[in-house]
Amino acid sequence: xxxxxxxxxxxxxxxxxxxxxxxxxxxxxxxxxxxxxxxxxxxxxxxxxxxxxxxxxxxxxxxxxxxxxxxxxxxxxxxxxxxxxxxxxxxxxxxxxxxxxxxxxxxxxxxxxxxx
Amino acid sequence: xxxxxxxxxxxxxxxxxxxxxxxxxxxxxxxxxxxxxxxxxxxxxxxxxxxxxxxxxxxxxxxxxxxxxxxxxxxxxxxxxxxxxxxxxxxxxxxxxxxxxxxxxxxxxxxxxxxxxxxxxxxxxxxxxxxxxxxxxxxxxxxxxxxxxxxxxxxxxxxxxxxxxxxxxxxxxxxxxxxxxxxxxxxxxxxxxxxxxxxxxxxxxxxxxxxxxxxxxxxxxxxxxxxxxxxxxxxxxxxxxxxxxxxxxxxxxxxxxxxxxxxxxxxxxxxxxxxxxxxxxxxxxxxxxxxxxxxxxxxxxxxxxxxxxxxxxxxxxxxxxxxxxxxxxxxxxxxxxxxxxxxxxxxx
Numbered sequence: 001x002x003x004x005x006x007x008x009x010x011x012x013x014x015x016x017x018x019x020x021x022x023x024x025x026x027x028x029x030x031x032x033x034x035x036x037x038x039x040x041x042x043x044x045x046x047x048x049x050x051x052x053x054x055x056x057x058x059x060x061x062x063x064x065x066x067x068x069x070x071x072x073x074x075x076x077x078x079x080x081x082x083x084x085x086x087x088x089x090x091x092x093x094x095x096x097x098x099x100x101x102x103x104x105x106x107x108x109x110x111x112x113x114x115x116x
Numbered sequence: 117x118x119x120x121x122x123x124x125x126x127x128x129x130x131x132x133x134x135x136x137x138x139x140x141x142x143x144x145x146x147x148x149x150x151x152x153x154x155x156x157x158x159x160x161x162x163x164x165x166x167x168x169x170x171x172x173x174x175x176x177x178x179x180x181x182x183x184x185x186x187x188x189x190x191x192x193x194x195x196x197x198x199x200x201x202x203x204x205x206x207x208x209x210x211x212x213x214x215x216x217x218x219x220x221x222x223x224x225x226x227x228x229x230x231x232x233x234x235x236x237x238x239x240x241x242x243x244x245x246x247x248x249x250x251x252x253x254x255x256x257x258x259x260x261x262x263x264x265x266x267x268x269x270x271x272x273x274x275x276x277x278x279x280x281x282x283x284x285x286x287x288x289x290x291x292x293x294x295x296x297x298x299x300x301x302x303x304x305x306x307x308x309x310x311x312x313x314x315x316x317x318x319x320x321x322x323x324x325x326x327x328x329x330x331x332x333x334x335x336x337x338x339x340x341x342x343x344x345x346x347x348x349x350x351x352x353x354x355x356x357x358x359x360x361x362x363x364x365x366x367x368x369x370x371x372x373x374x375x376x377x378x379x380x381x382x383x384x385x386x387x388x389x390x391x392x393x394x395x396x397x398x399x400x401x402x403x404x405x406x407x408x409x410x411x412x413x414x415x416x417x418x419x420x421x422x423x424x425x426x427x428x429x430x431x432x433x434x435x436x437x438x439x440x441x442x443x444x445x446x447x448x449x450x451x452x453x454x455x456x457x458x459x460x461x462x463x464x
Contacts, residue, residue, distance in 0.1 A: 018229050019140050027140075030132040059175055063204040064133040067226040 011069030055084025123168035155179030189218035274388030279336035379411030426454030
């Protein structure tokens with residue numbers, strides 16, 4: 001999978017432009033710190049069938065991922081957010097698992113872009 | 117669009133990336149930024165230092181944006197700080213709910229920097245305008261009216277209150293004004309106002325109208341005051357003392373003396389904020405107000421500077437000396453009114 005299919009470059013470049021090239025590293029670091037925690041919260045909420053926490057965690061992942069241009073990843077998170085909102089977590093487990101795996105791809109792509 | 121001058125902004129978001137994103141954009145626009153990661157922390161910060169504007173996330177654990185908004189808008193100290201909601205909830209209903217609850221504006225995340233700048237600028241301008249208005253209210257309406265306004269929120273409703281109304285005016289002011297330069301006239305008015313305001317507010321009175329050289333003051337409203345008749349008469353005596361000091365000063369400068377007339381009446385008045393939501397003034401209307409105005413003009417006929425009505429005289433509790441001036445048929449009144457004069461220089 002190439003970087004461009006994971007990260008929408010115009011979005012990422014616009015962010016870099018707006019924030020400054022030196023600041024993007026700091027932003028990414030915060031993203032890399034927070035997202036694994038949010039994914040863990042999502043997993044835990046699923047196990048407890050806690051729809052509210054599930055929804056909020058997915059919402060937060062979607063929000064920041066979209067900012068960096070991880071639009072597909074963001075859309076997957078949004079789908080989970082909607083499931084939480086509707087209180088229907090049936091069938092969410094494989095999607096959460098996929099989100100975990102996709103995060104590693106997103107992370108790698110963002111790291112490559114930030115060093116480019 | 118002119119860029120707005122910098123403000124002290126608080127960014128509230130549970131998500132660190134969002135805080136950094138917003139914070140960075142705002143810093144680039146010249147604002148000073150503080151951040152809070154939840155609603156509870158935000159409220160603590162708002163109470164501990166002044167902020168010009170809050171950017172508030174809706175979705176937060178512990179205390180969400182709605183709860184913070186509710187606390188802030190119901191807090192007299194905080195409710196004038198504009199709040200802009202930030203949310204990636206595209207759902208219109210959450211935004212509508214926030215605006216209904218008192219939020220100033222909203223921004224959809226990820227926030228567009230141009231939109232951010234425009235919204236922040238507009239909100240800060242409005243905040244500064246409101247601050248200026250509050251300062252003006254304090255200047256011209258005393259802290260009592262200002263605090264009453266803060267509590268009532270300019271509700272334009274009237275009520276009956278027992279109060280004492282005072283009218284005062286400079287005698288032959290037009291002649292004085294014609295004999296000196298405009299700058300001297302304005303300076304005289306400023307000095308006069310400063311002295312009169314001090315005498316009136318020291319006794320808990322509220323100056324609610326300034327027209328030319330005339331002043332209308334109210335004692336006992338908007339905040340209730342015991343013995344408002346005493347306070348009004350004492351204020352009148354203090355005003356006369358001040359005028360004597362001012363005249364000594366004017367004589368030393370080779371200028372003419374000024375004389376004032378004061379009319380005081382007590383009774384029921386209708387008090388409230390009149391005007392429109394945009395421009396309101398606290399005032400009193402009714403027979404008592406008219407009577408005070410008539411008594412003030414009547415000082416010219418009687419030749420004594422302070423005249424009070426029978427109701428005020430009867431309510432005096434202290435040792436203030438008054439002289440009966442008989443019953444007068446005043447303009448616009450069907451019944452005769454008992455009038456008393458208050459001799460000046462009677463205080464120790």
